[in-house]
Amino acid sequence: MSDGIHTVRGRIFDIQKFSVHDGPGIRTIVFLKGCVLRCRWCCNPESQNWEIEGMIQNGVKKTVGRDITVGEVMTKVLQDKPYYRRSGGGLTLSGGETLCQPEFARALLLACRASGINTAIETTLCADYSVIESIAALVDTFLVDIKHMDSEKHRQFTTQPNDRILENAKRLASSGANMVVRVPVIPTFNDTPAELHAIAAFAHDTLKAKEMHILPYHRLGYDKYIGLGREYLMGDLPSPTKEAMTFFKDICMSAGITCHIGG
Numbered sequence: 001m002s003d004g005i006h007t008v009r010g011r012i013f014d015i016q017k018f019s020v021h022d023g024p025g026i027r028t029i030v031f032l033k034g035c036v037l038r039c040r041w042c043c044n045p046e047s048q049n050w051e052i053e054g055m056i057q058n059g060v061k062k063t064v065g066r067d068i069t070v071g072e073v074m075t076k077v078l079q080d081k082p083y084y085r086r087s088g089g090g091l092t093l094s095g096g097e098t099l100c101q102p103e104f105a106r107a108l109l110l111a112c113r114a115s116g117i118n119t120a121i122e123t124t125l126c127a128d129y130s131v132i133e134s135i136a137a138l139v140d141t142f143l144v145d146i147k148h149m150d151s152e153k154h155r156q157f158t159t160q161p162n163d164r165i166l167e168n169a170k171r172l173a174s175s176g177a178n179m180v181v182r183v184p185v186i187p188t189f190n191d192t193p194a195e196l197h198a199i200a201a202f203a204h205d206t207l208k209a210k211e212m213h214i215l216p217y218h219r220l221g222y223d224k225y226i227g228l229g230r231e232y233l234m235g236d237l238p239s240p241t242k243e244a245m246t247f248f249k250d251i252c253m254s255a256g257i258t259c260h261i262g263g
């Protein structure tokens with residue numbers, strides 16, 4: 001790894017080891033700070049702002065966010081290389097939105113390439129396509145969030161329209177990228193057979209995605225909103241039941257795509 005890559009700095013809010021939900025095999029997940037969306041249901045609200053901030057957790061104020069070099073991240077990532085090799089795992093960049101820190105993301109991905117480590121990114125693709133293009137060849141799996149096919153509804157619940165996201169997804173797919181489409185199933189937003197079928201058809205017919213994951217809404221982020229002094233906009237809406245998720249999975253499969261519940 002060249003010193004140039006090693007010393008690139010970025011801002012993260014967590015590193016989690018031994019994840020089996022965000023890409024193939026056993027993985028280390030690096031959570032980058034900053035996101036352009038503000039999804040009402042986001043379970044990591046501390047990821048959204050670029051600024052390092054305070055959050056009260058279990059009555060204790062903690063600092064969320066820290067600046068770190070690629071070399072420091074890679075020291076942690078490389079500790080689990082034997083597990084990646086045996087399981088087909090590696091590094092996943094998540095957030096927040098990975099594409100908000102393209103230089104840092106690119107340097108991390110290059111460092112992984114140099115060390116023979118499999119790479120994945122979790123992304124909304126809400127960025128200039130040139131940013132996506134600058135890292136695409138370094139990413140083994142794109143975990144792409146597609147939340148809704150209707151742009152206005154998307155904007156109401158995330159603050160951003162979906163036009164650029166869908167256009168970028170199409171361009172990325174046509175470049176031959178390996179894509180898994182991930183859909184959070186959110187009550188009052190996209191939890192209808194018609195909407196989930198429409199996303200599944202787009203993933204299968206247009207993106208030629210390998211598979212689709214549907215992720216049930218949960219309220220586990222609620223305490224974080226309180227800890228950040230922010231309002232929780234989803235109220236007390238319940239999570240979809242297991243039966244509802246199985247029904248939605250069957251709806252998605254009827255569009256021709258392999259679908260799993262969970263990551």
Ligand code: SF4
Nearest residue numbers: 035037038039042096
């Ligand atoms: S895109 Fe992800 S990280 Fe960003 S606000 Fe939405 S759920 Fe949260």
